[in-house]
Amino acid sequence: MSLKPLLTIAMLAIGAQLLAQYKQPAPDVIDKKVEALLSQMTLEEKIGQLNQYTSDRLATGPLTPNSAKYQEIKDGKVGSMLNIRGAKETRMIQEMAMQSRLKIPLLFGLDVIHGYRVTFPIPLAEAASWDMNAIESSARVAATESAASGIHWTFAPMVDIARDPRWGRVMEGAGEDTYLGSLIARARVRGFQGKGLGNLDAVMACVKHFAAYGAALAGRDYNSVDMSDRQLWEIYLPPFKAAADEGAATFMNSFNDLNGIPATGNAYLQRDILKGKWNFKGFVVSDWGSISEMIAHGFAKDNTDAARLAMLAGSDMDMEGHAYINGLAGLVRDKKVDVALIDDAVRRVLHKKFEMGLFDDPYRFSNEGREKKVLNSVANRKTAREVAEKSIVLLKNDNQLLPLSKSAKTIAVIGPLGKSSTDMKGFWSVDWENDHLVSLFEGLQNKVGKQTQLLYSQGCAIKDSSRNGFADAVATAQKADVVVMAVGEAFDMSGEAKSRSNIHLPGVQEELIKAVQATGKPVVVLVMGGRPLIFNWTADHANAILYTWWLGSEAGNAIADVLFGDYNPAGKLPMSFPRAEGQIPVFYNAKSTGRPSPDGMPAPYRSTYLDLPNTPRYAFGYGLSYTSFAFSDLKLSKSTMQANETIEISFTLKNTGRYTGEEVAQLYLQDVTASITRPVKELKDFQKVLLKPGESKTITFTVNKDKLSFYDQKMNWTAEPGEFKLMIGNSSDHILLQDKFELFN
Template sequence: MHVRIPAMAAALLGLASVFFSPASLPAPATAEGAKGADARIESLIARMTVEEKVGQLSLYGPANTNIPGNPQAGQRNAQQEIDDVRAGRVTGLFNNEGLERKRVLQEVAVRESRLGIPLLYGADVIHGFRTIFPMPLAEAASWEPELAERTARAAAVEASADGFRWTFAPMVDIARDARWGRGIEGAGEDVYLANQFAAARVRGFQGADLSRGDSLLATPKHFAAYGAAEGGLDYAATDISERTLRQVYLPPFRAALDAGALSVMSAFNEISGIPSIANPALLTGVLRDEWKFKGFVVSDYTADEELIAHGYAADGREAAKQSFLAGTDVSMQSGLYMRHLPELVASGEVPMARLDDAVRRVLWVKQKLGLFDQPLRGLDAAPAQPRADNPAHIALAREDARRSIVLLKNERAVLPLPKAGRKIALIGPFASGTQDLLGAWSLFPGQAAPVGIDDGLRAALADPGALAVVRGSGIDAPLAGGIEAAVAAAREADVVVLAIGESERMSGEARSRTDIGIPQAQQDLAEAVAATGKPVVVLLSNGRAMALKGAVRNADAILVTWFLGVQTGNAIADVVFGDFNPSGRLPVSFPQASGQVPFYYGQKRTGRPLPDYDQAMAFKTRYVDTTNRALYPFGHGIGYAPVRYDGMELSQDRLPIGGTLRVRATVTNTGQREAEEVVQLYAAERAASVTRPVRELKNFRKVRIGPGASKVVEFTLRPDDLQFIGRDMKPTVEPGEFDLWVAPSAADGIKKSFALTRE
């Protein structure tokens, strides 16, 4: 049954109300809703003035803060900040540093404001707070959601100790265009993998009980389809079908809400001409009516005010009205709600019931966090008390980092390197120092210093003097004499370790790239070093899938080391010297060339597919200057022990609706070391009422296999796992012929087929 969008929302949405007609899905498993809030909340709402109600919907960054290039709306000085808190004009603050100021403002809120409603402090805790873990995309390369849950838990413990109880994470946007810099904040291109990491991170941030003092309210973002922005540009328009929206971009949000998230951040982008922050079909139709979401929606930074620049609102008053009526409960930073909502309510253009409902949601979440009962919990530590690094969190950061590294190739078994008896030349702009190791969103002071790559390698060597370190070039510009010095060092060495790639400022928000290759200065360095004929191991620093060429592509070994955080050097040394067998797998496809993007494995079939046996055949879906294949496909990665897949079996060749299918395969370690393999299950329907992708990930297992040993890996497949969005925009499962692969990547594997039947 389709859920009706309220008449007012439909009027705002226009023709797009047809485009976004919500399908029938079960409600997410959330706790009791805001409608069931207790008498204390209802009593507060009954006593609040309109201005105080709007205050609970107004969120600001810290006073006296100027972020160059970001809109400066809503900026205030310290006295204005206190005055607003005392008057009840603020629901909370975000990214404000230090316990002392937070405590002062919270005391003003609960002791000096008329109603004593506590503040909620939020922060961009994206991949750690004091202990910086690998960027989320890197962590997704572990293919271990449980690991992400543990790092999110550690981040929550550290952030809550600094007074924060709310994080604007996880980012759950699917990213299939490597030009988009914010892909670094998510889990990559695949829906199934993204669902697992979205749920895990919510569980980690929020813990078992949201009212505990070390929990962080999670905020899946950006709702919705921000990762599909045209041209890979931040803040740009998105133009996708409703089917793609529902099949690809909405499921990770649903997974996060099912895991218990009680706030959602709307997106900057528009879809089909309707900016997300003012889209009632998304914020009311999908979230409220269809999914029965009981938490609150917060805007992204000044997104409501940006409706004017979008050309969707004539002025701030109209922007506030459209955002609020669409379903955006809390306005971040712009101040538009405080300036315009009281008058909009007085005029009758915004119903009081809508205002009360939004306030009820916010107060209910504050109550769930335990703020009413213990508003100063976590804020009463000694001011400016230095905190020592948590040894358990540092150890977790090292584990996380080395599990995030992906070995793409290892010709002539050049890796692992011995710790003694060989001279190593560590060359490249990332070879020494600690800059560009943490990645974007490392915001807060007092963070543990990262371990440099040179320090990590040197500490692991039997003779630290066997390591020569030369920069060779800058990140995007040559250094005078740099290549000459690098070539000289390479000639004196037995092996070259080339630390190249992207700087921190090349990935992240507002950091889109048209060319996803290695910057030319570094490419020139790589070519010169490779010409010495010495074995070359590439350490690729990156926040996205990259298009590799020349000496980089042809290196003997390539390790994708991403932005690994505080334990970068130690984790890389663990893998390079073989103390840890690399087990990471790509969460994004590496294309052959930049011109292939957007590129992802789960593409649709065409009427003229290019056969594998002839990549040059004319009048087929092909490029004239490269193949259609990935250079390194989604799911790819190897370890130091080769493995073999065989013996695939299905429990039956016909799967009835309501039944289950068991899929087994044998994975054999043919090497001399233990293997840790990510065994992946893919499915594809041969013919359906709506065209389907060539493959879809349905499950995976990470298994350890001893040298020379075999392990039978089993999956259970149910008809619901084969669900897709049908012609009527409702989830459906259709009988038909299916292919299954048990595989080490999305472009490989052993294959069997079965029929899904009605009986």
């Protein structure tokens, strides 16, 4: 399937009236309007613009009861509301804001993480597509639908690099790699913000969590982070910089402390880096209550002190913390906070409201007719199905068991997720009444003809230890030609505050797989979840394994498409899968150490384990296809380069199998000797290529100075002269072509 139609399909449901480019005033015109408005505002009204409350109906964090919030909106003491959705409700709340003295409109925000009315695969699953067009199309549909429901602002994308799958929020991000994560950050910002803020199919992106939240100690949510500046700048900051460069409207700071300073009160992050070196012009919102949480950190003595520290550090808006609205005015009067800092924060917020066109028409996004037309369209669900297909990773396919034959007479669906629809939505999805999430069983029903009989047995529950259903599962399997097993996590087992010390398949699910495998029937195992899981026995013994994550509204249909070969899986893992929790963190771009093990196997007086290999069970970049590919004829345009030059690297990629399919050709580089120890390999480029059987294509990568650069001992971004090793393969641990070149000054 061509990649190009995805964005076109995603746009079909929008309607011609949405596609007209919004003519946003020039920045200097907006600046003048902001200054004119700011000059009329009292201190209390200014602080109100920095105050955000949640809906009473929905809370996504600890809730502070506040019966006066709607009166405060009428009094001009609220700048934004979150968890308000729907054209009717947003209009109603906006009407309250229009009763305030200056009639400054509210911003409505919502966590639109992987789809709004139509649920898309979780972000980590989409990252497995390695397909920027697909990822952008997902965010585009989400923006179109949410904007049609009166929402102006999504708290996404999460761009935290994460190397610890115990951390539940890996499901929200793009995995372990900085280069891939940076490209995905850009794609999601483009998708959310479309042709520009103010268009009726665009929402403001919010890049989170600034910064280094993904490195929380022990994989425990909200925990401390301690790292060197080099690691911060090389690994964790680049995706944030990429999103800022793409024009992201807002940033959100993170819950964690970084090197002893809570991110919410961290001036180095917010003023020196984001608003200083990066010249970010948008505004920064706290995470839920993170300003007041600096008290629990032991960094602030009370809420007023927390407000002072957050404002000095550059946090512009207080999300459901009640710290700014209650404390900032007194701090200004006591000369502990300069009003100029508040003015700067208010300018940033007002500027976005003008960019969104809300001063022209506060209700322009709250149109019930448009909402009804746009939400849950056939085209949007089609896009969700295609993105879901692209997110599936084939981990094993012994004896080419897959794709299944559509002429199979009896198929048994076994496992606790076989008929589940709720779990397909994944965590951080938007709840809807009468939602239609396609289960695996329904997807198979939609796919097979009347000549095929579908059997079902749950076998066991997701989490408990009962084996009472094993006998029925075995009996069901014995009646079938092939068994499809659906195992994994419940939707609420990965996500915020969902850290797990044990990331093996929950409950007795792997025992169920053993029991069914013992029947001798061919078994396809589908693993569903929001993080890398451990399932070593299954990896060794199952005939075929597909990692299907949580795929959203069209999950069952997408899985059926892949099982029967209507789509050839092409996903690649964006995160390493460990063999055991004791390996964590395990990631591909580690350093050699002074006593490396060449093959990662246990060895005396080497950097290894006594009881298992260093290598992950499945490596970053890994993923199979129903077809096969050959890499050959590697050529370099030259073997040496100057710092102002480039090298062209080319090779031939050929589909040597029986099916049309996509391969992700991956380029890794290693700086062999440098003034700072460098990783054994780093992803620096990739191409996803569609080839028919027997078809070949010449793939070209360009290497420039920036791809060879790193932070030296003095934290200067530089490329040092010396030898570089280049590696090309279809995963980080399967290198098929190698060569070297040298850089000279």
